[in-house]
Amino acid sequence: DVKVTQSSRYLVKRTGEKVFLECVQDMDHENMFWYRQDPGLGLRLIYFSYDVKMKEKGDIPEGYSVSREKKERFSLILESASTNQTSMYLCASSLGRRSTEAFFGQGTRLTVV
Amino acid sequence: AQKITQTQPGMFVQEKEAVTLDCTYDTSDPSYGLFWYKQPSSGEMIFLIYQGSYDQQNATEGRYSLNFQKARKSANLVISASQLGDSAMYFCAMSYTGNQFYFGTGTSLTVIP
Numbered sequence: 224d225v226k227v228t229q230s231s232r233y234l235v236k237r238t239g240e241k242v243f244l245e246c247v248q249d250m251d252h253e254n255m256f257w258y259r260q261d262p263g264l265g266l267r268l269i270y271f272s273y274d275v276k277m278k279e280k281g282d283i284p285e286g287y288s289v290s291r292e293k294k295e296r297f298s299l300i301l302e303s304a305s306t307n308q309t310s311m312y313l314c315a316s317s318l319g320r321r322s323t324e325a326f327f328g329q330g331t332r333l334t335v336v
Numbered sequence: 337a338q339k340i341t342q343t344q345p346g347m348f349v350q351e352k353e354a355v356t357l358d359c360t361y362d363t364s365d366p367s368y369g370l371f372w373y374k375q376p377s378s379g380e381m382i383f384l385i386y387q388g389s390y391d392q393q394n395a396t397e398g399r400y401s402l403n404f405q406k407a408r409k410s411a412n413l414v415i416s417a418s419q420l421g422d423s424a425m426y427f428c429a430m431s432y433t434g435n436q437f438y439f440g441t442g443t444s445l446t447v448i449p
Binding site for chain 2: 254256258263264265266267268271273311313315317318319320321322323324325326327328329330332
């Protein structure tokens, strides 16, 4: 069974902390994504990566960075967490072909206090 | 510009009835794929159905079917014989190459016993 695994289901962090959200996929997919989900706004793309060490900004990259040192792992970094980054974060991966779906992790609900 | 539009924030349907969730999209590219995902309250995104822009027939997967009207740029999801377990958020998405997925804002479906 294919799997995308996010390191935490729930996280509570303090304002100003550096936060790491980790994501691992076991499908040998080229593409990996980080989305942010907020009520009424749907899923918004933060960053995506189409290869190791390669990354592209999505629609809302401000305040975030990413790292992809190995094909199976894609990390989202909040350099200095702020309360407006309280949200649900979803990691996904895909094969990179038009007809193939994206596979999602279980999501990380981050609260910044 | 918004590529995927879901105009129904919330929908109610009686158990065992059919329901249609609307999705319109905006693209000038002739080659694209359309996807529907279900997100239960637990948070995971579950892939339901796929329709390619060149597919002549509407996609079907069990109780799910996709009413694809290319000229109108619509890709509505039809759920037949609704069940209580169908209560969830539903997202429509579009992809050109599998390298990026554009999501709508979602529709919350509630199935009433």
